[in-house]
Amino acid sequence: MTTKAAVPQIPQEQLTPELLRVWSWHRQGLGGTLAGADPATVLDRAGWARSVGGANAYLTLFARAGIRRPEADAALAAQHIHELPAARGCTYVLPATDYAWGLQLGHASAEASVKVLQRLGVERREIEDLAAEVLRVLLGVRGTETEALDPRGIKQVLGDKVRSLGEEGKKKGASTTLPAALGLLQADGRIRRVPVNGRLDQQRYSYVAWQLEDSGQDDEAVRVRMLERFLCWTGGATLGQIRWFSAFTVAQSKKALAATGAVEVPTAAGHVLWMLPGDVDELAGFEAPKAADIQLLSGSDSLVLLRRNSADLFDETGAEAVAGMSGSALAADLSDHPIVDRGRIIGLWQYDPDNARIAWWTFEPASDGVLVRVAQIEQWITEDLGDCRSFSLDSPKSRATTIARLDALRQR
Structure with a gap:
């Protein structure tokens, strides 16, 4: 007779916003784990x-x-x-x-x-x-x-x-x-x-x-599959975040979560995350990397969009820097593209196609790593894309005010 493996109990106070930001970064493959993947x-x-x-x-x-x-x-x-x-x-x-x-x-x-x-x-x-x-x-x-x-x-x-x-x-x-x-x-x-x-x-x-074969699953099975994937992508999410992404009802969400075997994990901030047991086990032994790891991401990157929790990715310095900023930088959906270090938003950016450059601003003096990554993304956008629109109607003209604002903030 086999028994179900016990799920590790992680002390609530250990699951700080700082650790969970890095954990999300890791689960999103932004720490190099997907290097070379197709x-x-x-x-x-x-x-x-x-x-x-x-x-x-x-x-x-x-x-x-x-x-x-x-x-x-x-x-x-x-x-x-x-x-x-x-x-x-x-x-x-x-x-x-x-x-x-x-x-x-x-x-x-x-x-x-x-x-x-x-x-x-x-x-x-x-x-x-x-x-x-x-x-x-x-x-x-x-x-x-x-x-x-x-x-x-x-x-x-x-x-x-x-x-x-x-x-x-x-x-x-x-x-x-x-x-x-x-x-x-x-x-x-x-x-x-x-x-x-x-x-x-x-x-x-x-x-x-097209002649795509159907999934062969009923809607209930597909809901279970969706939440399994979603929890894998995010490393854990609240019920509200799950429902926003999936549009499932409360009853549908809870039934699908039960079928996945997901468990509730309280955090130091007072939130309750639903997590897959294997992820809880991995998180229990997870150690945040010490070295900075800078990325320039899209404002609709999965790191922020899947759970619409961009406000959680700002520390106190960042939150104070963008407080009151037009465009609701602390809203659920980012108004600008983020500069991110191991899950923490440390600045904002936009692409200026008229001058083939990135306009950017970091909340604290920029490190050499930021300068290097800005230059890399700037070159990549110029060579591969020609522009970096947030959505189809985004244009250099509609972005001009934001670009000027980022330039002014950086020069302060």
Whole structure:
């Protein structure tokens, strides 16, 4: 008869914010543990990279494994990684092993779009019929030079089968019936969208037919799988953080957590983290590295986005430095990109494409390590990306005030 191994009990007072910041850094593969890994492995180990037409996916891969844009783009073209609607219906870049069940998590978002059209008087049958026509068109051009069709091209082929919903539809964010049909097809893995220039930092897409097999799991099993992955990526999270990322109900979250075997671990700050037993065991023997380890990350990097806990990553000096700053630097979502040392945010940065440079500011005098890493990221962005947008509508013009502010703060 076998018995379940006892989970180590870590004294609450030992789990300080300082230690947990470094622990999160370690679990995110930012301490060198993912050096040399391929793009799919990075996303499997560190978590899905949020994609909103910005540079986050590229910076995620470069910071952890030194992956340059050509390698990332090649992995995308080979379908080793892909941008898909997953948790909460939000788009992330996923490794191939997660496509089917990741899409299953995001299916509710596609259904929500259908419900919007139904409230506008569109019958579900009409949307499903349109989806079938879209798939017929894309299957018909498969293997040709024009097998990827953008929404305009699809609409040109289908003509009046795509219905305009007029001004009322525009108010609801649904000017025609086509997006809802595309959403259903994508959520079912019958089509996939591909960036028109093969890059992850823009939001112009075409569509191709796909034949992705389903996960073979029911929704309950997929929820368990999601929380197992999420807890591995984060090294532990509160129930609120789990629910924000997953959009699961309290009951769904607690049932899935029980199925993972996760345990509650109180921290010195009074929070309760849910952790996998193996992670508790690792944390019990974890020692924070002594040497500085500087990274320039995206404001939507998994280190801060998965749990939306950026405020926890500032120490007292950093919190005082950004207090009252316009753009809510201490809000759940960072207003600027962070400069990070072993999980602690020590400064902020933005890229200035007009001058091919990084505008940056650290809360205390910058070390040589900061200067070196700023120069490295500056060169990489200039050579590989040309710009470092936070999201699709971000532009040098919209960023000008922030860049000037960072320059002024650095010169004080």
